[in-house]
Amino acid sequence: MIPLSWYMALAAILFGIGIYGFLARRNIIIMMLSIELMLNAVNINMVAMSHYLDSLRGHTFTLFIITVAAAEAAIGLGLIIILFRNKKTVYVDHINELKG
Amino acid sequence: MLNQLAFLYCASVIIGTALLAVRFKNPVYSVLSVLVLFFHMAGLYLLLNAEFLAAIQIIVYAGAVLVLYLFVLFLVSLREEVKIERFIKSHRLATAVSIGLGLSLLMIIPSFKLGAKGEYPVERITELTHTKAMGFELYSTYLLPFEVAGLILLIAVIGGLVLARKEEEIK
Numbered sequence: 001m002i003p004l005s006w007y008m009a010l011a012a013i014l015f016g017i018g019i020y021g022f023l024a025r026r027n028i029i030i031m032m033l034s035i036e037l038m039l040n041a042v043n044i045n046m047v048a049m050s051h052y053l054d055s056l057r058g059h060t061f062t063l064f065i066i067t068v069a070a071a072e073a074a075i076g077l078g079l080i081i082i083l084f085r086n087k088k089t090v091y092v093d094h095i096n097e098l099k100g
Numbered sequence: 101m102l103n104q105l106a107f108l109y110c111a112s113v114i115i116g117t118a119l120l121a122v123r124f125k126n127p128v129y130s131v132l133s134v135l136v137l138f139f140h141m142a143g144l145y146l147l148l149n150a151e152f153l154a155a156i157q158i159i160v161y162a163g164a165v166l167v168l169y170l171f172v173l174f175l176v177s178l179r180e181e182v183k184i185e186r187f188i189k190s191h192r193l194a195t196a197v198s199i200g201l202g203l204s205l206l207m208i209i210p211s212f213k214l215g216a217k218g219e220y221p222v223e224r225i226t227e228l229t230h231t232k233a234m235g236f237e238l239y240s241t242y243l244l245p246f247e248v249a250g251l252i253l254l255i256a257v258i259g260g261l262v263l264a265r266k267e268e269e270i271k
Contacts, residue, residue: 001103002103002104002107004212005212007144009209010111010114012202012205013202013206014118015202016202016205017118017119017198017202019197019198019202020122020194020198021121023191023193023194023197024122024188024191024194025122026185026186027127027186029173029176030121030130033134036134037122040141040161044141044144047144047148049214050218051149051150054217054218054219054221054222055217056218056225056233056237059230059237060234060237060238060241060245062153064249067253068249069161070164070165070256071252071253072256073165073168073169074168074259074260075256075260075263077168077260080172080176081172081175081176081263081264084175093188093189
């Protein structure tokens with residue numbers, strides 16, 4: 001039997017890595033990939049907890065999270081394509097028009 | 101024992117590929133290592149008796165979302181990407197923040213207590229099969245959220261089409 005805390009520790013580490021990728025990388029596509037990593041960390045927690053709680057609630061929520069992640073990827077990548085078409089860059093530190 | 105070994109293998113591959121994904125210079129390599137990560141995530145779901153979610157993870161994440169990422173990467177083709185700096189200037193701060201957050205999340209874990217048990221023990225799920233059990237839940241308790249999820253997907257389809265379309269010149 002695997003203790004629940006192992007799953008939670010894995011999820012916490014994966015979430016930290018996702019945060020690191022989101023904050024440190026310049027490429028906006030890798031930043032969105034890091035968001036997917038964070039969503040997956042949450043999914044691990046959901047499925048593991050609902051397994052140990054004898055419930056299906058977490059499983060259903062995971063299904064909804066996967067749905068929303070797919071929608072988010074479609075919309076976000078569409079926005080990135082527009083950004084690249086207008087600005088010819090995908091680096092977040094080049095997009096600084098609003099900076100005074 | 102065998103379960104624990106399987107978990108440790110999946111967990112180590114997940115952490116390793118996640119670290120590689122945020123460190124690789126070439127973004128295509130990053131996406132491919134995230135692909136490996138998603139497959140091992142499906143392995144974890146199998147360990148947790150969630151075979152339907154494992155299938156969904158591979159079909160939707162590995163099959164659809166990552167292919168979308170790869171296509172966008174090719175559209176935005178960046179030849180100079182591998183030569184230039186891949187981190188922002190304040191990446192040391194980002195490292196500190198993420199390590200601090202990860203450590204604090206890890207330290208919170210021992211104080212977690214499980215709540216009341218639900219009505220789907222593993223035996224019942226394996227007897228019903230996981231897909232059927234989830235179908236029962238989705239179409240009874242979570243009917244409204246299920247419909248809303250459909251609406252979200254519709255909006256994503258329309259939004260993706262509208263966003264990626266080339267602006268026609270207005271005369």
